[in-house]
Amino acid sequence: MIQKKEICVYIIDVSSIFSRLYKALTKNGEPNGKNDIYNGVPIFALRPVLNLIEKEIKNASNYCQEYTHIAMVFDFPAKTFRHEIYPNYKKDRKPKTPAEIKQMELTFKMLQTQGYFTITKAGVEADDVIGAISKKLTLSKVKHIIFSGDKDMACLINDYAKQYSGRADMFIDAQAVKSKYGVTPDKMTDLLTIIGDTSDSVSGVPGAGKKNAAKLLENHTLDELLKKPTLIDEIKLTNKEKIKKHFTTNADEILASREVIELYTNMKLNINLNDMLKKDPADEYFLDLITK
Numbered sequence: 139m140i141q142k143k144e145i146c147v148y149i150i151d152v153s154s155i156f157s158r159l160y161k162a163l164t165k166n167g168e169p170n171g172k173n174d175i176y177n178g179v180p181i182f183a184l185r186p187v188l189n190l191i192e193k194e195i196k197n198a199s200n201y202c203q204e205y206t207h208i209a210m211v212f213d214f215p216a217k218t219f220r221h222e223i224y225p226n227y228k229k230d231r232k233p234k235t236p237a238e239i240k241q242m243e244l245t246f247k248m249l250q251t252q253g254y255f256t257i258t259k260a261g262v263e264a265d266d267v268i269g270a271i272s273k274k275l276t277l278s279k280v281k282h283i284i285f286s287g288d289k290d291m292a293c294l295i296n297d298y299a300k301q302y303s304g305r306a307d308m309f310i311d312a313q314a315v316k317s318k319y320g321v322t323p324d325k326m327t328d329l330l331t332i333i334g335d336t337s338d339s340v341s342g343v344p345g346a347g348k349k350n351a352a353k354l355l356e357n358h359t360l361d362e363l364l365k366k367p368t369l370i371d372e373i374k375l376t377n378k379e380k381i382k383k384h385f386t387t388n389a390d391e392i393l394a395s396r397e398v399i400e401l402y403t404n405m406k407l408n409i410n411l412n413d414m415l416k417k418d419p420a421d422e423y424f425l426d427l428i429t430k
Contacts, residue, residue: 370382
């Protein structure tokens, strides 16, 4: 009797892979190598991105369960709800150039022609879409791997979900999260709220680095500490008084930071497993299809 292959979904943060590679391919916004043109359209990022994505898929599959379904997730190329609730969100990041946005759009179309399921959603980020898919798969007890080295994704790790960092070529499970951050995955959002995220211009609690944050959350949740800051008196910390004062006088600021950092997973995507089945590539040369 042939044993039915267990379902395993790969969820790939293409925007993260694209951004990482685009920086390597350009200098001052211009290609630092050959600027490939096809049908009058620059396509210099397409082959490298496709090659890197498929390399990471192969590397992951070499020592983990091969995928049966796959989703390619992209950022929406405009402001999201986070900019509305937190005006300083990502204020220190340079905006994407029209050329970069164009290469991203072509990458989206390219992956579609290769038979991959691709998805983006207005008003949210790729991380949120990944979180929504992961949450649905976890509730359905379907194993899946999230291709992202982003620490924000660690909150999704559980018995059914693991991370794979292509850059480090390593898997991240709950034990790895605990070892690196000092907390379990379910407390990662609270920890990131306390330490802040400089890359997104989100302020944390002054004086509370990663070690202090882990100590704060060892026996309490962030909500418990905000409701009763005197709990901090019982915890061995550096900068204890400074931290306690911030919890006492700036609770609204801490909650606002968490609202920005927390993944928004309660969205309707109207997709199912069948949508994520890999299809055959289009018969036509994909560059003809995407540059028409």
